[in-house]
Amino acid sequence: MRPLRADARDNRVRILTAAEEVFGRSPNASTDEVAKLAEVGIATVFRHFPTKVDLLEAVLTLRLERLRDRAIELAGEDDAGAAFxxxxxxxxxxxxxxxxxxxxxxxxGAVVGDDAKQAGASMREAFGQLLERAKKSGQVRGDAEFPEVYALLIGASRGATAAGLTAEVRSRMLNLLFDGLRRR
Structure with missing residues (x-):
């Protein structure tokens, strides 16, 4: 596959940025809304992403890769507990x-494709490394194993979203959850 020209790369970035915003607000949003926000024609969107599913998959992959990168960045922090x-x-x-x-x-009606699966797996691996560092530093309980802690992450994420928690309430919820994870 040939490298993209500079203008095509810029368009792709603008499309992904717009799609992340548009679909992040509403799962029923259209690719027309994405094109409008990205200030490109709909044909340009479909040149980069032949279907809406391809675009959604690319956005999901991008988000998971960003989270992975953030976890890797935080793994270099001195305070392992605060990073976790x-x-x-x-x-x-x-x-x-x-x-x-x-x-x-x-x-x-789509299933998650290989790129998003790989990005998700690498994000989980990076999260696991943050957890292990926090446990070794003594800031997270030693019996807090990855499967349970990851389930708490998913549960807290889905619960906060489903309940429409404000930032303040979400923070209090997380403080309660974190208190249970901290070493006593």
Whole structure:
């Protein structure tokens, strides 16, 4: 596959940025709305992403890769506990728009493709490394294993989204959850 010209790369970035915003607000949004926000024609959108499902998949993959990259960045912080809890909080705070993109994929009858699966797996791996560092530092309980903690992350994300929690209530919820994860 040939590298994209600079203008095509710029268009692709604008389309993905617009799609992330549009589909993050509403899973029923259209590609026309994406094209309008990206300030490109609908044909340009479909040149880069032949179907709405392709576009949604690319947005989901991008979000998961960004979270993975953030987790990797935080793994370099000196305070392993603060890094772990900051990442957990970020995932929950951003969950509503990520879940909207996932819901749009489901509504389109699509299954998650290989790129998104790989991005999700690498994000989970990076989260697991944050958890292990926080446990080793003594800031997270030693018996907090990945499957349970990841289930808490998913549950808190979905719960905060379903309940439409304000930032203040979400913060209090996370403080309660984090208190249960902290080493005593």
């Amino acid at each position: 809890f900051a990442f957990f909080e970020q995932v929950v705070a951003e969950a509503a728009s990520k879940l909207a993109v996932g819901d749009a994929l489901i509504a389109a």
